[in-house]
Amino acid sequence: MTATTSTLAGKSTSPATHTVQRRRSRRSSKFDAVTPLGLILRYTTLIVVLAISVGPMLWELSTSLKSPIEDVFAATPRFLPQHPTLHNYDVVAQTIPIWHFAANSCIVAVLGVGGNLVGATAAGYALARLRFRGRRLVTGLFLSTLVLPGEVTIISQYQTVTRLGFGDSLIGVALPGLIGAINVLLIRNAFQSIPDELEDAAVIDGANVWQRIRYIGLPNIKGVLSVVAILTFIGAWDDFLWPLLVLQSPDKLTLTVGLSYLQGQFSADPRTIAAGAMIALIPILVLFAALQRYFFRGVGEGAIKG
């Protein structure tokens, strides 16, 4: 991305300018200058890893595009479909209501993103910037659940959701993740890093809490908010165990649960399963690729603490 900077900074001799320039581009000086051999080795390794990480996905994509007359089991595998067709996508849609499942997954994911952006921001702001009795206790409660893996409480959660009357419903799937403790804490940390003076000035000017969140808080924590939104959406879209427990009716399934049933019905035709898998995979990868800038920037700002 900033490939040219390394040569520019490498030429500078005075240590002072060196530091200044380095602040802009961190990896740039003479000692780690790139040698041609090093470059070749580096890129070869990267391409091998690339093949390992996306190769299986591309193979599945290719399988999903192969026509029924093409032998997918051929002893000498072909990586490109001979007669590419979308036929398998029709077949999968005729077999299970896969677009309906995709819509269900979307509903759960959007509920989660909305709930977290509103609910976790509100709570995070109060815990970071407002003084009140019990603040430490409440923060401690949120922190305490971080050591509790979700799977530990999942059976009891299921019982609770059923008793509240949300069993076998998309609301029931979305409810427990509506405001995540980890998101509350991430947003709280982000609010805490805003300088006090900024907010004090607003208080003196008579800004109320709502105005302070809106005009001082939110503009300063966009990075964290986008990471929370991206991760929440992906998490809900990919979730399997919880919707598997909650949902029973065939018309209410989310995409992952629907696909796991498809697998049972179609052990015979890999093309159909491949088409189903692609319907789950492609939208989320496209979404991530489109938003990855915000994601990696947010990560850099410390939205994800190791």
Place this chain on the structure above:
Amino acid sequence: MKSHRWYTPWLLVLPALAVLGVFSLWPAVNTLLLSFTNVQTLTGGRFIGFANYSRMWHDPQLWDAIVNTLLYMLICVPLLTVLPLLLALLVQRTLPFMGFFRTVFYFPVIASAVTVALIWQWLLNDRGLVNDLAQEVGIVHRAVPFLEDRWLLLFSAIALTVWKGLGYYMVLYLSALGNVRRDLHEAAAVDGAGSVSRFWHVTLPGVRGTTLLVSILIGVSAMRVFTELYILGGSTGGIGGQDVSLVFLIEQYGSGFNGQLGYASALSVLLFVLTAIPLLVLARLNRRSNQL
């Protein structure tokens, strides 16, 4: 000067606190309570003391699950601690296409476990790509039963988990590498240290804290494995029912109309205790390093 009314913070915190209470804190307490009862999905139950816990000793599937979990940890922890660090070092430099590689290496993390398990199932099928290529090259003469054999299925699931986790831990390392002090690298280079030597003496000590944290995280997530086994081996846990994990058993016992919530809850408590061990180790090590 008062900046807000006394109830404002509570109004803001209340929704989050309600979700936390109803869907996290109460279920945590309730899980412990249920584990001492024989409650089923449709019928109420009564207090049965430690019967669920003594039943665990005689549950052969649970022992399978524990053996599987230990193997999972034994393989995943070293691989996923080391490989993502090397990967992070590769993509960390500002060279052309690094952003592209970084993003694409994260794709397996973004994909749902169900999707990638379906993909791998097709790859590892008797007549799938891996077997085809292996036979073509002549490494094997008959199809390798990756998805039928009790151990091969487990190792396939482990390989899948490692493959899917690489990018995730790579990103954790990337943010740690950003904090390794630049001047130390330069000082070492001035003193004539080569890149390998700088890796051992500058980079590695700089990310030691992250390495420890990453290995603990991997250990905990190895105990929580479910989807890989459920899709690759089917809802029975492989042909012999031996390719199961703790979470797998919790789901099996706890779901459906005949769900044995009591026993499933006892298994959940066991899962909590097991996952707490690495976290306690981490807390202990952190405290010690703070004292030094």
